[in-house]
Amino acid sequence: DQQVKQNSPSLSVQEGRISILNCDYTNSMFDYFLWYKKYPAEGPTFLISISSIKDKNEDGRFTVFLNKSAKHLSLHIVPSQPGDSAVYFCAASAGGSNYKLTFGKGTLLTVNP
Amino acid sequence: KAGVTQTPRYLIKTRGQQVTLSCSPISGHRSVSWYQQTPGQGLQFLFEYFSETQRNKGNFPGRFSGRQFSNSRSEMNVSTLELGDSALYLCASSKGLPYSTDTQYFGPGTRLTVL
Numbered sequence: 668d669q670q671v672k673q674n675s676p677s678l679s680v681q682e683g684r685i686s687i688l689n690c691d692y693t694n695s696m697f698d699y700f701l702w703y704k705k706y707p708a709e710g711p712t713f714l715i716s717i718s719s720i721k722d723k724n725e726d727g728r729f730t731v732f733l734n735k736s737a738k739h740l741s742l743h744i745v746p747s748q749p750g751d752s753a754v755y756f757c758a759a760s761a762g763g764s765n766y767k768l769t770f771g772k773g774t775l776l777t778v779n780p
Numbered sequence: 781k782a783g784v785t786q787t788p789r790y791l792i793k794t795r796g797q798q799v800t801l802s803c804s805p806i807s808g809h810r811s812v813s814w815y816q817q818t819p820g821q822g823l824q825f826l827f828e829y830f831s832e833t834q835r836n837k838g839n840f841p842g843r844f845s846g847r848q849f850s851n852s853r854s855e856m857n858v859s860t861l862e863l864g865d866s867a868l869y870l871c872a873s874s875k876g877l878p879y880s881t882d883t884q885y886f887g888p889g890t891r892l893t894v895l
Contacts, residue, residue, distance in 0.1 A: 710886030770823035
């Protein structure tokens with residue numbers, strides 16, 4: 668049973684435009700959400716996180732939105748750059764156990780120059 | 781500050797053998813978590829150690845085990861290797877504080893191939 672789902676395996680965007688990556692979850696106990704970026708042959712790199720008490724968190728070009736009623740979160744990257752091309756993972760944790768993450772299967776983002 | 785390091789980076793074993801992977805966390809981090817990444821299942825949580833004690837465990841068979849030393853370094857062992865154990869094994873470290881915005885930082889992983 669997949670508790671965190673990223674339904675788009677891939678996304679292609681033009682440089683300078685907005686990239687929107689989506690993530691859905693089923694476990695109501697999840698209260699902390701994170702996005703990681705992963706390049707081939709490297710470990711995931713933390714990007715941005717959001718607590719369930721918020722509905723938006725922003726850090727530079729990256730903004731995460733959380734819709735608790737829909738159990739949906741999204742990552743917006745504006746403007747997209749070719750260096751953003753990577754696999755993006757959505758992850759969630761419950762009950763303060765931030766050291767036990769449940770991951771989605773990832774979305775491959777390609778930003779075309 | 782040095783990041784999370786994992787050794788070895790690549791490993792080739794045959795079915796039935798056992799393997800030990802090592803992870804050194806970021807200085808000051810007391811929690812080490814292990815994950816398995818495969819193309820079919822994605823990233824799955826194996827277990828987490830904090831202050832030399834296993835605090836959380838995922839849904840993996842008993843062939844997968846680990847330990848943590850007093851300096852927070854951790855090892856993961858897989859016994860009686862199966863072809864399906866071929867994967868990228870990632871470790872992540874954090875302060876391990878509950879109910880906080882504590883973040884996990886990942887190492888580069890160990891690529892295990894079982895022949």
